[in-house]
Amino acid sequence: MTNPTVPPNRPVRVVQVGAGGMGRTWLRTLAADPDVELVGLVDLDEATARRAADEEGHAGVPVATAYDRLAVEPPDVLLNVTVPGAHHAVSSAALRAGMTVLSEKPLAPTVAEGLSLAAASEVAGRLLVVSQSRRYFRHLAALRRQLAELGPVASLGCAFFRAPHFGGFREEMEQPLLVDMAIHQLDLARDLAGSEPVSVYCESHNPAWSWFAGDASAEVVVAFASGARFTFSGSWCAPGLETSWNGRWRVGAEGGSAVWDGDGVPVAERLDGTPVPAVVGEEPEETAGALAELVAALRHGGVPSGEVHANVMSLAVVEAAVLSARDGRRVQLAEVLEAAYATALADERDAAVRERLRSWSPVHDVVGRPA
Template sequence: MVKAIQIGLGHWGFSWTKEVIPNVPTIEMVGYVDSNPEALARAQSELGIAEDKCFLSLDAAMQAVEPVLAICTLRTEAHYPVVKQCLELGLNVIVEKPFASTIAQAKELVALAKARGRVLMVSQNYRFQPAPIAAAELIASQKFGAVNLVSIDFRRHAPSQGYRYWDMPDPLLADMSIHHFDLMRMVLGDEPKRVSCRTWNPAGSPFGFHPIGVATLEFEKGTIVSYRGSWMSSGPVTPWAGEWTMDCAEGEIIWTSRDHFMGKAGPDRLALRARDQDAVPMPLGAVALADRMGTLNAVAKVIASGSVPPHFSSGADNLHSLALVQATILSASRGGDWVEIAEIMQ
């Protein structure tokens, strides 16, 4: 078991404390850190966490306990300084996405983790689901040959679904699409080359910034991805990972993932359609620890064994997913002009 502390017990952090961490048997919690005493008091009263495991600062926690891993579940703007402090203290880190606000900050954290010989993982939880894992394996094995075109649709109506971050900049690209961008890289086993993106905010929208966007993404091997996302859609709700159609030389791979919505939940789905044939559903293997539990378990296993599994979202790997977010935002600000990923990475 890996001894860990959690830093950040706010709204999303508390969800980690309650729903994720207790279900990962490879983790032994030795401390919880939050600068807000009310957050610590809530963890104690609602979850029965011992008072002597709760600290108002990372320094206080490090004086009292000896963790190996920091689980960083803070607001985005706090990721960089806190992760940097953790790495400087010799801790391994798993952090929520995006793991930094800029590419420069992200590169600095990756370099620091490498210099200190520590694991830095970004919790890209959508990777730990049956459908994208199966799709990645099918693409890697050339089930239907080379991939020509990938079409992805994400549809939600935020005003009627409990959305709360109306003033967040880039609520589609930065808050939601990073999941889809990261899955593109994982499933295709390829890196993006350039992107073109347009975003907009419809009349009557409660959003302060653009909740709808379309993007064309070109990957290094030549695959083109057509991506359409909306937080203001009145159409049929898609699963959180979106609806994917992967058009290959000899057939299609069609899949969806994370199909849960307002108390309802359904399994991941994947179907194969050979050229000129009907689609045939493909059975999917179970994932022992899915979603955020999967990311936390993965980082614990890497720390314990030193062996890095397939699809592990290290900080170095995640630089490319963060670059996709930055590139689409920049393209949208330029009216849809093509933006080279190399420009962003520099």
């Protein structure tokens, strides 16, 4: 991948697309980082963009209803904070125009569209990175350091129980918990396991008192290539004794175990009962963490952990869980990837991207973490 290196004597120039709820979070993150400069803000609703820019620290920044209506110098980065259904169109247009892309999760609504974006990133020679903001917490970084001392991981568990009343699209989705929330924990399990998933079994259900139309609860078992297992047990309809938004974690490794409530300082113990102290650093957290990782890659090289080829596996685990819940069977990741690859090839309209997809053989060799 050939990446432009932004010289050290100027900030990284960013155009943001999407000025809704999460768009405002990103505007605050950009305003707080002197290493980046917002040069334009786009939203289908121009008044929404104007208001968000003015209220979140970017008064006077040009706004428009589409990127090509913004009269600005080409930016280094397009930050995609649109709704998931617009992610593929916005990210692929930006890659074609030669920009690096930082996208909100999910990469795209389907694995097939995710594969198309991975190929588009290759054709453009530009990075496409997904911000999985729940990978960036200081206490999580401390947990990673503890696990590094405990050796190979065998079992990971996450209990996630909350009772949010969002209103809006989440209450109408078929699989709100799996698609909108569990992608964070499934993504984090890949990271902590240090291995890629091979199969998924899932049962989803909806409590009788649920205020969601789709299934608000799910039990998921993921098997990894290393042999490790991840069990996720979660609900968005679980009032009382709620867990943190990251969920409550337990990790079992060869040399001991670790627990993290998803919020405070993690606790780890070696098999002889001695504690592994938590070393808490000062890393930037959440969206600021994802942004800092991308800026470092643009300035010095390197590949952020949310790079599209790696991230598409998190989308694939979610798709496998949804399929498993629907069909009542264990689903192999290879099956999901092969079906998505066939769909991507059939649906791709950009000839260069289609040729690039065709050159992948097999698809499993190009996705997931770098070997």
